[in-house]
Amino acid sequence: MATQTLALPAQPALPTGFKRWIIVITAISAAIVELIDTSIVNVGLTDIAGNLGVTIEDVAWVVTSYAIANVIVIPMTGFLQRYFGRKSYYIGSIILFTISSYGCGFATNLEMLIFFRFLQGVGGGALLSTSQGLIYDAFPASQRAVASAIFGMGIVLGPTLGPTLGGYIIDNYHWSWMFYINVPIGIIATFLSITYIDKKPDEVNINRRGIHIDQIGILLLTVGIGSLQYVLERGEADDWFDDAVIRYLALVAAFTLPFFIWWELRGTKEPVVDLRVMKNRNLTIGSILVVIVGYGLFTSVLLYPLFAQRIVGLTATQTGKLLIPGGFITLPMFALTGRLLAKGVSPRLIVSLGYVAFGSFCFIMSTYNADASDGDFITALIIRGIGLALVNVPLINQSVSTLEPRQMPTGIAIVNMMRQIGGAFGVAITNTYVTQRTALHRSDLVSHLQPGSPALTERLNAMTQGLIAKGVNSFDAVSGAYKNLDAIVSRQALMISYLDTFRLAGLFFVVSFPLLFLLKKKKMSAEAAKAAADAAH
Template structure:
């Protein structure tokens, strides 16, 4: 039963819940533009520093499907307040981290706290409005969901360019404190929470441990497999066994116990299974592209962190503009499958056009690729969730949507890890190819080395050092070109991933979305 509030209290709840959701979403992308600075400051490679992003994503994957369970266990208000406090404390500890290992650990804890904020925020927000006005609440929350990942890279760029990278975490502290105080004062408990005789669900510690071990080990294998030469490394072998054992045990447990935390049995529904495969591809493309772009333009093209963040603005702006239109047309009867097909096409075009970048590509070049990405994002969010719940009962719908949200986050974590490994592999391949094509008697190379040597000597470098310097400069040019080609291959991989998922589109049932289903999807999604 809803506990609707009015007036000033409702305004405060709107501000608090949307701000908390935006804060969580900002932290999914704010680190992307700071990877180079963090890696340099902590003495780690960018590939290893990517664990700062991956750890947060893994924690989200583990906690998102469990939010409903924990809300029932602790009470929604207590769980929400506890998550905000945990997120805020972990943010402060991330800012204080003096090593990559500690930063990764506290980012994981931050992800545990942040993972609960999206779905719980939306539930509290919707309860503050009567049913006939929940579409307005959904629109406001949807705007926050799109704005969060956009603000992240821009804010991160400004901070990294002008201040220390730790501020990207410390900036959460005042917002977290304010959100905690406002939650204690204005967020009310549900009737179920107030009931002293309510039955609390039992904590499935074994199931949570199996999920954490399985997902965590899988991510380790994906992240470190390439650099550690895969199964020639004993740690990779052990982690692979733990990943397989943990995930198989988790699936078996959820299918056999009386009251599972996650109703995996729902995947017997063909539409839910197919839509989740497509959602996995969407997560792969969304997170993978946001991971590649800032690193590419800073590491290879020489953008400032601020410019890297601004480069993502077009995609967010078009998504904000298009999403309300898609919502209206869905409620008026347009089949969601139409938008899913358009969204897949846009993401394929995004990867293909991005992969055509040259070493001197400016922000203007990436305008249309980002437009394709934004349009694709808008066309895939709510329509895919709708397709997931086709054929589910009202009682099954929350569990189905929770599964879909988990799969999207898992696809994102998988996408970042695969992109990291793929780029490392492709860089080595391209560098070997470029070096093998260098011939000592090539007139062009001889001329280039001579010009570089002459320039160094003219700058005051002695002839012997100038010769060594000219070869080092040539090697740096090869490294830069190799990285450019590797990152562009990453965009191609995104396109291929979507192409490979296309057959699953034909497994979906085409069904129009009625207004009641749309409202239910809006209430339960994210």
């Protein structure tokens, strides 16, 4: 009797040559554009507020709505890809992101802009979450580290290029071009994705009726994570718990997130996010470390431009140009990281070096003052770029290296969500800490300005005479001298608070450094690497 064998679905051949690099360029471009949009509008909020006739506090919703949509979509990516198929989900997300980008640029009022920014964030979260899987699938298992390094460049370059590009557009064009610039990229990416990206065997004939939809889990995740993200994004601007909305949403997050955890662990057999994977030590520790890295990345992206422009007096374009050398160093460092991992160098060693480099950047920046030169910033930013290149790829790989293949989609989605939440925590902590430390330092500085002090009197007289020499009458010159002194004190207090905040960021890296030694050293198997690719990030 002949033995029958079960025919396995044919695996698609790996793309080679021109097709491989078209897929890689398309995927990495989509990821970079998505990440650029997390920070590009930060330098243009004043212009947007003035053009739409709203306050800075109101226009901050342009940033908040995008971040909330991003962090909600990322952990659900695995489920959404299973339901729609990766290729269809990816192309649909590019189209949504592109149309929403046009809507943002075309917006004539704040409500319209916020609506399209939220939709842009929904599409963008999918681009980030799916691009790595496409890049992974373009390379054989032996070159997964190279694929990770290529994607890692997008993770770092996106937030870095955002303020640079945004500053250039604001200085030379209308703010709407910060969004219109995505449209041609989105159209090209859509065409290339339709033409060159192949469907995987399991997405050719999807039986959606056989896929359980965890509606309660999706609702709890959306409400809980959305509320938490709002509290972190808007807390400082709205005086934290003095604001009724912040108090209400903090209570909502405090109730729904624990309930979400219980529901995913106990309440359903087919959770939208399988939290049981958090029993894995590497994933739990790696997620904590990824939060720190996300905190450091987004804090530096926020704090460096503020320091360069408000303390040193650089323009937005000048501030952006100083980021370029660090970006050029980061690219070969990612390639080097990929090669080191491929040759079997310990990921823990590489991450440790990256941790030291990023911590050094924070402490170097904490020594600068208003006389900092372009060379000072370039040196610090190059060290930062090296640190980020050494940290990102090996840390993510090591976090999921001990997971079973079937756990990869959830594990990688959790790591990505943690990076975004780390960034939100970073922005919230930075804004709050700067505000508190500025008030404290201003009080200390003012206490040293003793009336009748010879040094103070001499300084005020010199400023008064300087204004008189410019044609100001003597009465207004005295008043102007006191206003100038107040501005000098405020600027000095702000500068010291920035230095304190850089030290705080460095301290986070120092305190969390021992956790690196709790990660189990295990090279990801070919089977696990393939599952990581199938997880589509």
